[in-house]
Amino acid sequence: MTTARQPSTRQPLLTSVTWKQVAAFRLSRQHLLERAPAQSLASVVYDMAGAQAQLLSAAQISLWSRVRDLQIAQVEEAIHERLLVKATCMRKTLFLIPSEHLALFVRGTARRAEKEVRWALGKGVPERVVDAAIDAALGALDQPLTRPQIAERVSRVLGVQTQAIPGGGWGRRSHVAAVPVGPLMYPVVDLLHLASARGVICYGPTRGKEPTFVRADAWIPGWQDLPVEQAEDLLLRRYLRSYGPATAADFSMWSGISLTEARRIWARGEAGIVPVDVAGWTAAILREDRDELTQAASAGPLVRLLPYFDSYLLSHRQREHLAAAEYQPKIYCPQGWVSPVVLVDGRAAAVWTHTRQGDRLDIHVSQFDALPQRIRAGIREEARDLARFLGSPNVDVQMD
Numbered sequence: 001m002t003t004a005r006q007p008s009t010r011q012p013l014l015t016s017v018t019w020k021q022v023a024a025f026r027l028s029r030q031h032l033l034e035r036a037p038a039q040s041l042a043s044v045v046y047d048m049a050g051a052q053a054q055l056l057s058a059a060q061i062s063l064w065s066r067v068r069d070l071q072i073a074q075v076e077e078a079i080h081e082r083l084l085v086k087a088t089c090m091r092k093t094l095f096l097i098p099s100e101h102l103a104l105f106v107r108g109t110a111r112r113a114e115k116e117v118r119w120a121l122g123k124g125v126p127e128r129v130v131d132a133a134i135d136a137a138l139g140a141l142d143q144p145l146t147r148p149q150i151a152e153r154v155s156r157v158l159g160v161q162t163q164a165i166p167g168g169g170w171g172r173r174s175h176v177a178a179v180p181v182g183p184l185m186y187p188v189v190d191l192l193h194l195a196s197a198r199g200v201i202c203y204g205p206t207r208g209k210e211p212t213f214v215r216a217d218a219w220i221p222g223w224q225d226l227p228v229e230q231a232e233d234l235l236l237r238r239y240l241r242s243y244g245p246a247t248a249a250d251f252s253m254w255s256g257i258s259l260t261e262a263r264r265i266w267a268r269g270e271a272g273i274v275p276v277d278v279a280g281w282t283a284a285i286l287r288e289d290r291d292e293l294t295q296a297a298s299a300g301p302l303v304r305l306l307p308y309f310d311s312y313l314l315s316h317r318q319r320e321h322l323a324a325a326e327y328q329p330k331i332y333c334p335q336g337w338v339s340p341v342v343l344v345d346g347r348a349a350a351v352w353t354h355t356r357q358g359d360r361l362d363i364h365v366s367q368f369d370a371l372p373q374r375i376r377a378g379i380r381e382e383a384r385d386l387a388r389f390l391g392s393p394n395v396d397v398q399m400d
Helices: 019-029 038-047 056-064 072-080 099-107 110-122 127-140 147-158 188-195 228-243 248-255 259-268 287-295 373-390
Strands: 015-017 084-088 094-098 163-167 174-181 184-187 201-203 213-215 273-278 281-286 303-306 341-344 347-357 360-367 394-399
Touching: 015 287, 019 228, 019 287, 038 056, 038 072, 038 084, 038 094, 038 228, 056 072, 056 094, 056 303, 056 373, 072 084, 084 099, 094 099, 099 201, 099 228, 110 127, 110 188, 110 228, 127 147, 127 174, 127 188, 147 174, 147 188, 163 184, 174 188, 184 188, 228 248, 228 259, 228 281, 248 259, 273 287, 281 287, 303 373, 341 373, 347 373, 360 373, 373 394
Parallel strands: 015 273, 360 394
Antiparallel strands: 084 094, 084 201, 163 174, 174 184, 201 213, 273 281, 303 341, 341 347, 347 360
């Protein structure tokens, strides 16, 4: 007589990895372990899931950190040739994005813009009025327009009077053009966020000091749009390829999508995700990336200078893997500022600033703890190449 075998109730063992393996994996995926060739510029921006670009100069240095022998002119040319575009996407923040993948990043975060629509409806604006404002904004953007031009055209279509209201952002005290939408007053920047619930908008060429905005389908050659749900699923995969291991909460924080929506997207992709244990922290990685993660290693020591708002510093909710808690306030400052850091083997070891005086680049490094001589030498080597990138023949590095 045989006894039927009972199914095992034991859960499969989690794959265990160290934080050093995680750092090596993420550095490799970010092209920080080894810089990519300059001809790969657009693919590097894609691999890092966009370069945050509130300050274009910071985005340029982010790319220098990842691309070998890069020149500023090459970044400018990529934007001029529309290989890279600026657009508002993750966290409602400005990024440099490869134009062929713009729909992925904008549509993948579009549900945040849908909240703008729901907010307006909740404030008593009739749906037909909201729809008319969105249609007017998207209709006007068949060519690059400045904010005042957008306000004027949209107001004319809606039959309302453009207003000037206090605004400007980042602490500036100025007046900006705004459009009445029902009982609400929309500065152009907010009107564009509203319109992003329906269309994809990017930056056009700058006119003097004024940025312009344009619909992606009118600006990007060979434009290909994506349905929102497909874009969300692809965005999660892109995030995990760039920043795994991670959790749904990390994905929510990085993308700006609500945690509820992030969990729904995560659940749709669950078949392609596997859990891993990182020194007691349970996170997840794409199934096809598990072997590479377990084999990841860095010869070290690896030194990189990362600028303000570098994407590597803004990818996870918890940040102990980047810096001890006592040093995090030096990096993550009030009002959302994220300081430039000296990255050593994937962890922040110092913050730094730079100024240019004539033909000299001055770099000041504030160490968290005393750095060994070989790390200090690596900082100076990086500083010399940064000076080349910025067009300064002389560089002076001060460390304290």
